[in-house]
Amino acid sequence: MRISRALAAAVLVLFPLAAVSQAASAPARSAHTPVQKAAPPQVAQTPPMGWNSWNFFGHKVTDQDVRNAADQLVSTGMKDAGYIYVNIDDTWEGDRDASGILHANSKFPDMKALADYVHSKGLKLGIYSSPGPQTCARFAASLDHEVQDAQLYASWGIDYLKYDLCTFRTAVMTAQAPDDKAAQMRLMVAAYDKMNKALKATGRPIVYSFCQYGWDAVWEWGPSVGANLWRTTGDIQPNWQSIYSILNENAGLAKYAGPGHWNDPDMLEVGNGQSSGPNNPIRYLSSAENRTHFSMWAMLAAPLLAGNDLPNMTHEVRTILTNRDVIAIDQDRLGHQATRAYSEGELDVWTRHLSGGAVAIAVINAGADRYSSHPFHLSLAKLGLHGPLKGKDLWTGKDITLTDNMPIELGSHDILLVRIAAPK
Ligand code: GLA
Numbered sequence: 183m184r185i186s187r188a189l190a191a192a193v194l195v196l197f198p199l200a201a202v203s204q205a206a207s208a209p210a211r212s213a214h215t216p217v218q219k220a221a222p223p224q225v226a227q228t229p230p231m232g233w234n235s236w237n238f239f240g241h242k243v244t245d246q247d248v249r250n251a252a253d254q255l256v257s258t259g260m261k262d263a264g265y266i267y268v269n270i271d272d273t274w275e276g277d278r279d280a281s282g283i284l285h286a287n288s289k290f291p292d293m294k295a296l297a298d299y300v301h302s303k304g305l306k307l308g309i310y311s312s313p314g315p316q317t318c319a320r321f322a323a324s325l326d327h328e329v330q331d332a333q334l335y336a337s338w339g340i341d342y343l344k345y346d347l348c349t350f351r352t353a354v355m356t357a358q359a360p361d362d363k364a365a366q367m368r369l370m371v372a373a374y375d376k377m378n379k380a381l382k383a384t385g386r387p388i389v390y391s392f393c394q395y396g397w398d399a400v401w402e403w404g405p406s407v408g409a410n411l412w413r414t415t416g417d418i419q420p421n422w423q424s425i426y427s428i429l430n431e432n433a434g435l436a437k438y439a440g441p442g443h444w445n446d447p448d449m450l451e452v453g454n455g456q457s458s459g460p461n462n463p464i465r466y467l468s469s470a471e472n473r474t475h476f477s478m479w480a481m482l483a484a485p486l487l488a489g490n491d492l493p494n495m496t497h498e499v500r501t502i503l504t505n506r507d508v509i510a511i512d513q514d515r516l517g518h519q520a521t522r523a524y525s526e527g528e529l530d531v532w533t534r535h536l537s538g539g540a541v542a543i544a545v546i547n548a549g550a551d552r553y554s555s556h557p558f559h560l561s562l563a564k565l566g567l568h569g570p571l572k573g574k575d576l577w578t579g580k581d582i583t584l585t586d587n588m589p590i591e592l593g594s595h596d597i598l599l600v601r602i603a604a605p606k
Contacts, residue, residue: 232267237489308342
């Protein structure tokens with residue numbers, strides 16, 4: 183612990199010196215020499231994919247859990263399927279020293295060594311902070327230390343920052359502008375921009391993930407202050423009600439998504455569950471719920487950050503998380519987020535336009551019962567399409583032909599997800 187603190191401090195001390203000595207040895211520029219600006223590194227051209235510690239490990243996450251997750255991403259084939267970021271969420275932070283440098287707590291003895299380990303697997307490492315004095319779990323955060331923290335992250339080799347509003351709200355927004363909502367929002371935007379500039383100044387490509395729960399229509403201003411993604415809602419929970427309501431809250435946001443800037447309906451709960459009380463058993467998401475959740479996050483062009491216990495996941499959960507056809511929808515290079523085409527009773531139909539003129543169609547049964555005795559009839563006309571349409575059912579892997587008003591039977595909370603190559 184001591185050694186790593188000393189190392190981190192040394193890197194931070196050396197970092198600005200290195201920059202100064204480079205500048206000193208560079209040939210003198212005449213006033214007319216055009217400045218060669220390097221193209222800014224492009225990150226998040228498709229929605230980021232990876233794993234985040236919060237949804238399963240919460241406060242308990244340790245260095246070993248993160249290493250295990252990295253190992254599992256490789257051994258399960260998830261890395262090959264596109265999951266690259268290994269993101270440490272809240273509770274890694276320790277104290278600041280006399281120079282203001284933040285150190286990780288005892289759960290993370292050597293952050294640089296952890297980053298090196300994750301990088302050695304061909305993966306990238308993400309971290310978490312807040313613009314407030316403390317994080318949501320009340321650990322030290324970045325207020326008044328933005329530049330120092332950004333440089334610290336860069337010195338460790340961090341590739342992704344989730345920046346969570348948390349205590350900035352009370353400590354700064356309501357404290358400085360108690361009765362002025364507009365001024366509070368300006369303070370919030372400025373805080374996100376401050377860290378944006380600090381990250382950019384490191385010169386390291388770092389994905390910048392906003393977490394302020396969708397306040398003040400973040401999708402409208404986020405990209406202008408560096409957001410590569412922004413949470414659109416409050417926290418997800420591992421139950422159908424939460425997943426389905428977040429899905430619907432994202433229905434009107436398609437036009438804000440695109441390469442480099444994405445709506446974030448929160449991290450995946452695939453494979454997770456929760457208990458309704460201390461003595462009650464955990465109710466895991468059903469197979470259908472896992473499939474629908476994963477499919478619809480792909481339709482939303484959402485970041486796919488698995489949030490489950492990778493070393494102990496079932497074969498079924500792994501199969502869902504590595505469905506290449508579904509991932510290909512999420513990662514489609516056009517980045518056009520799906521829209522909800524229509525709903526009828528408890529069924530919803532969504533469509534997403536994909537590159538090469540392809541279309542993805544999702545039909546969800548949000549009801550508690552199976553639609554069989556009164557099957558739902560899919561109207562292609564309402565989607566602006568005409569049958570018959572040949573496509574692939576992305577969960578059975580089989581060919582399917584959609585015809586107008588065809589009856590569709592779906593179990594409770596299940597989905598039909600079809601990719602049509604290029605409808606006429
Ligand atoms: C907030 C965020 C969560 C998680 C926790 C950590 O609630 O929305 O995603 O990061 O903080 O404390």
